[in-house]
Amino acid sequence: MKTPELLNYARDEWTRGAGDLRAIPSAIDGSTIAATGSDGLDFAAMLAHARDVGGPALRKMTFHERAWMLKTLGLAIMERKEELYALNPHSGATRKDGWIDIDGGALTLLSYSSTGRKKLPDAHVLLDGEQEPLAKEPGFVGQHIMTPKQGAAVHINAFNFPVWGMLEKVAPTLLAGMPCIVKPATATAYLAEAAFRIMIETGVLPEGAVQLIVGGVGDLFEHLGGQDVVSFTGSAQTANKLKNHPTVLEESVTFVAEQDSLNASVLGPDAGPDSPEFTLFVDEVVREMTVKAGQKCTAIRRALVPEAQLDAVEKAMNERLSALTIGDPREKETQLGALVSCSQRDDVRAKIAELTRGGARIVYGDPDADVGTEGGAFITPCLLRADDPWSADAVHDVEAFGPVATIMPYKDVDDAIALANRGMGSLALSMFSHDEAAAATFVRGAAAFHGRMLVINRDNAKLSTGHGSPLPVLVHGGPGRAGGSEEMGGVRGLHHYMQRTAIQSTPAMIAAISGQYVAGAPKHESPVHPFRLKMSEMELGQTFFSKSRTVNLEDIERFARFTGDTFYAHMDEEAAKASPIFEGRVAHGYLILSFAAGLFVDPEPGPVLANTGIEDLKFLTPLYPGDSMRVEITVKSKSIKSEETGVVKWAVEIFNQDEELVATYTLLTENTP
Numbered sequence: 251m252k253t254p255e256l257l258n259y260a261r262d263e264w265t266r267g268a269g270d271l272r273a274i275p276s277a278i279d280g281s282t283i284a285a286t287g288s289d290g291l292d293f294a295a296m297l298a299h300a301r302d303v304g305g306p307a308l309r310k311m312t313f314h315e316r317a318w319m320l321k322t323l324g325l326a327i328m329e330r331k332e333e334l335y336a337l338n339p340h341s342g343a344t345r346k347d348g349w350i351d352i353d354g355g356a357l358t359l360l361s362y363s364s365t366g367r368k369k370l371p372d373a374h375v376l377l378d379g380e381q382e383p384l385a386k387e388p389g390f391v392g393q394h395i396m397t398p399k400q401g402a403a404v405h406i407n408a409f410n411f412p413v414w415g416m417l418e419k420v421a422p423t424l425l426a427g428m429p430c431i432v433k434p435a436t437a438t439a440y441l442a443e444a445a446f447r448i449m450i451e452t453g454v455l456p457e458g459a460v461q462l463i464v465g466g467v468g469d470l471f472e473h474l475g476g477q478d479v480v481s482f483t484g485s486a487q488t489a490n491k492l493k494n495h496p497t498v499l500e501e502s503v504t505f506v507a508e509q510d511s512l513n514a515s516v517l518g519p520d521a522g523p524d525s526p527e528f529t530l531f532v533d534e535v536v537r538e539m540t541v542k543a544g545q546k547c548t549a550i551r552r553a554l555v556p557e558a559q560l561d562a563v564e565k566a567m568n569e570r571l572s573a574l575t576i577g578d579p580r581e582k583e584t585q586l587g588a589l590v591s592c593s594q595r596d597d598v599r600a601k602i603a604e605l606t607r608g609g610a611r612i613v614y615g616d617p618d619a620d621v622g623t624e625g626g627a628f629i630t631p632c633l634l635r636a637d638d639p640w641s642a643d644a645v646h647d648v649e650a651f652g653p654v655a656t657i658m659p660y661k662d663v664d665d666a667i668a669l670a671n672r673g674m675g676s677l678a679l680s681m682f683s684h685d686e687a688a689a690a691t692f693v694r695g696a697a698a699f700h701g702r703m704l705v706i707n708r709d710n711a712k713l714s715t716g717h718g719s720p721l722p723v724l725v726h727g728g729p730g731r732a733g734g735s736e737e738m739g740g741v742r743g744l745h746h747y748m749q750r751t752a753i754q755s756t757p758a759m760i761a762a763i764s765g766q767y768v769a770g771a772p773k774h775e776s777p778v779h780p781f782r783l784k785m786s787e788m789e790l791g792q793t794f795f796s797k798s799r800t801v802n803l804e805d806i807e808r809f810a811r812f813t814g815d816t817f818y819a820h821m822d823e824e825a826a827k828a829s830p831i832f833e834g835r836v837a838h839g840y841l842i843l844s845f846a847a848g849l850f851v852d853p854e855p856g857p858v859l860a861n862t863g864i865e866d867l868k869f870l871t872p873l874y875p876g877d878s879m880r881v882e883i884t885v886k887s888k889s890i891k892s893e894e895t896g897v898v899k900w901a902v903e904i905f906n907q908d909e910e911l912v913a914t915y916t917l918l919t920e921n922t923p
């Protein structure tokens with residue numbers, strides 16, 4: 251059978267690399283699974299195409315339009331995922347391993363789609379933080395805004411998660427409104443290319459929005475500029491080389507690095523061999539060693555154990571490891587598949603040798619044992635033990651990117667903190683403890699060195715998403731050795747691909763620039779009650795001005811009797827007067843809110859389906875018996891959740907008879923789009 255040739259996707263054309271292509275071996279038996287190359291591509295023209303065609307097209311779309319596009323991409327991958335699962339075993343991965351990559355990748359797109367529709371405005375500009383008053387009088391304010399960078403995002407990915415690794419970068423980049431050029435690792439580029447092809451075939455991506463390089467990046471780095479972003483995942487060595495590229499330095503190209511990490515897991519000082527935490531810890535360390543054959547940037551490399559428990563942990567882990575079935579990842583019973591390639595296996599063997607020279611000894615497994623299928627990249631899991639972790643420098647420094655972990659003792663919580671932090675910055679750390687005081691001391695002492703931390707125990711283990719799973723809503727990244735960057739984390743993940751700019755002007759100008767209603771901006775009286783409008787018919791800034799009503803003492807007393815809220819400030823004139831806040835009895839805040847609803851609600855069934863909450867409620871001026879109140883309710887933002895429903899946020903302002911603000915809040919309603 252002819253070897254499948256992978257194609258680049260350059261300037262909206264599928265393009266074969268020129269000349270001889272490079273063979274990619276299957277992890278199962280070393281046979282050639284695909285051939286690939288990118289020679290002959292015009293990398294400068296690809297960057298220009300992204301900047302001149304893809305960027306403008308994406309920037310024309312709102313956050314919501316781009317979010318709907320991500321949904322289509324995610325659903326397409328879900329629908330066609332079996333095409334990817336058919337290729338998955340050649341990367342050495344079992345079906346279970348593939349779930350993290352393939353389903354996990356599609357779910358990341360879907361999660362970002364949801365973040366975009368729920369947390370971002372249906373607009374082109376993101377408001378960052380609150381308005382800052384800059385003058386004594388209202389009318390001159392500061393507001394940070396974020397707009398998409400006008401360059402290209404170059405994504406360079408590691409081999410271990412060819413689908414997820416691509417999509418966890420593509421999702422926030424496209425949602426931010428920036429085009430990208432994806433360069434998967436060669437070893438598993440066939441999976442990335444297949445997933446990329448599914449996305450192109452949906453037809454929803456604008457021209458120039460995405461491009462693919464299945465080979466080297468040629469002279470691409472020479473052509474980078476200050477609006478471009480490089481987002482890299484891989485080894486610290488390659489990261490250092492690329493981030494120190496002269497053009498990256500001279501042009502101040504944003505460089506995001508996710509690199510290797512000596513992640514730790516800690517068995518709490520409270521967790522004896524009979525505790526649930528002991529079993530949970532042993533299971534998790536073994537799981538992290540074996541999922542994806544340990545080729546996970548977040549995998550546990552260092553297992554820190556109270557001195558007294560080290561022998562028991564070693565014994566329990568050996569039992570689990572010896573029960574594993576290693577072999578062809580296509581077989582159902584296989585629990586540990588292969589490494590991605592024989593050269594990766596050689597690298598793991600070399601790193602194990604470094605670890606043993608550096609003060610650790612092997613207590614389970616034989617890296618040189620012949621396991622798995624003929625010609626495949628298999629290795630037995632390898633458990634090491636470092637009895638003196640303070641003299642075994644290598645265990646805190648050498649990353650064997652395979653099914654390898656080292657157990658080591660610690661004396662007390664302070665010692666555990668110092669050992670955990672000796673990895674000089676990691677992506678993920680877990681602690682297995684039911685002792686809140688010990689866990690709190692540990693987390694406070696170690697958090698600055700770790701990007702994500704889990705405290706697992708008998709109360710939450712069943713719900714836990716696991717040590718090694720990065721989640722789209724949480725940050726993925728870590729300080730120091732782990733690269734010093736963050737990816738994902740919901741809306742935070744868009745920030746690398748957007749420029750923050752401080753704008754100083756009137757609220758009206760900020761509203762015009764951002765396309766969003768902001769406090770102090772002009773309001774437009776709605777010709778019909780806005781509760782009668784579908785979301786598509788409403789305009790931001792459209793306002794309903796209510797009539798006014800008086801609040802008298804009888805109202806306050808009735809409300810107090812009815813609700814049981816007889817707080818002194820409403821019921822005791824003398825005590826209220828004696829307080830440093832009130833001049834006498836005042837209306838309940840909740841009474842004011844209830845009267846406000848009575849003033850602005852339009853009662854008949856219609857596009858407003860339900861009141862779903864109130865945000866940022868502030869009571870600013872007390873309302874005394876005999877005072878009157880009126881309400882202005884303004885359309886502030888609209889977010890469409892699905893074809894049936896969306897959320898409208900309303901800026902509500904309540905004034906008294908002297909035009910003083912009594913209360914402000916944001917009302918949330920569920921609406922028909």
Ligand code: NAP
Pocket residue numbers: 406407408409410411433434435436437465466467483484485486487488489491492507508509510511546547649651677732733
């Ligand atoms: P790598 O050798 O550094 O390669 C990473 C990527 O860089 C690949 O796409 C590679 O392409 C590319 N690359 C290499 N040299 C380049 C150059 N001169 N110019 C442009 N691109 C270049 O790392 P790896 O062996 O694939 O991945 C394993 C490492 O990644 C481990 O250390 C692991 O901890 C780390 N990792 C980190 C994370 C994280 O999120 N922090 C996630 C996964 C993996 P080719 O394949 O074509 O050489």
